[in-house]
Amino acid sequence: MKNLHHKYIVGAAGALLLGLTTTADSQVPQPQISAAPTYADLADLALTAPVAAHVRLRDSTLLKAKEAVGLQPNLARYYVEAEIISLIRSPEGLPARIRYVVDLPRDPKGKAPKLRKGTEFILFALPVAGRPGEIRLAGPDAQIPYTQARADQVRAILKEANQSGAAPRITGIGRAFHVPGAIPGESETQFFLLTAQNEPVSITVLRRPGELPQYAVALSEIVDDAAGPPTRDTLLWYRLACTLPRTLPAQSMAEADAAGVAAIQDDYRYVLAQLGQCTRSKPRR
CATH class of the missing domain: 2.40.50.120 (OB fold (Dihydrolipoamide Acetyltransferase, E2P))
Structure with a gap:
């Protein structure tokens, strides 16, 4: 038996x-x-x-x-x-x-x-x-x-x-734009992300003189003034922190001049630093 x-x-x-x-x-x-x-x-x-x-x-x-x-x-x-x-x-x-x-x-x-x-x-x-x-x-x-x-x-x-409007899977970074403000030290940078089903996702970084930079993530075509950064260990944080490349693709800044490229890269590094590391207990396969 x-x-x-x-x-x-x-x-x-x-x-x-x-x-x-x-x-x-x-x-x-x-x-x-x-x-x-x-x-x-x-x-x-x-x-x-x-x-x-x-x-x-x-x-x-x-x-x-x-x-x-x-x-x-x-x-x-x-x-x-x-x-x-x-x-x-x-x-x-x-x-x-x-x-x-x-x-x-x-x-x-x-x-x-x-x-x-x-x-x-x-x-x-x-x-x-x-x-x-x-x-x-x-x-x-x-x-x-x-x-x-x-x-x-x-x-x-x-x-x-499974919720409506959930953070989509990010597949890459599209265009990035930088606009200087009316006064020195003021600027806005926007990053438009690519997603699996073409859902809109964008990141905006605002700088004002004498203030810390602020960034927000929008999941719609319209940037909500009340939007803010994602909370760690949420789906949106995971989609960003665990997917965004460590270096911004050159084609994303193709329309910017030298000063704009430098500002965009600086703001992108700021976003990555604020998101923090995507920690795993093992290498992803």
Whole structure:
């Protein structure tokens, strides 16, 4: 009976891995990073994975090397069965129990980690077509330890992304314009951003003599006088801080003279400094 159960696990794991390798844009899973996931990490996963769930581990089987095709030497591959505690996001319902494969890093001595029954995780995944109850993790870091704060943050990200007028995905920077004011030290610079669905997004930097520079972000054709900078760890902040290039493209300043180019570049550096770093616990792949 034990051998029969083992054959089922190996066969099911193989089917899950087949789903991984036959998708054109898929990759062999990479190791997780032990550092705590940041807002940007959670947004990366929540905004791209069709399934997000809070689960409890019920059973796990460490696969042998010959059963773990394509596994890197520093990783251990597990076939996992888990029960869903709550479904955070899914295009359709899932069974109460799900199955998936996960690769986890070995310790410096090469020992595989222990997966304890009852451990809770947040998963980001894709359903496996034609195999109800099976999912494919959305990336090498798509199984993260559960905390209530992380689950709440994932829900907040998805809620904000689904609201009308939500900050769109930014794909680049269009034109930038600089206009000197009527008095020395006064100026206005505008940056028009490119977005996935051509939604309007612009950044305005105002300078006045004796005052600190002010910048605001507008999500409409009309710049709202009441608009201000985005709050850190919000969707708009993520779209900007985690997407804008560190250097302004030359074509964005093609219509400016030398003095205008210098002012535009200075204001762009100011915006980046105010946004702060997009911190991740791992390099984005």
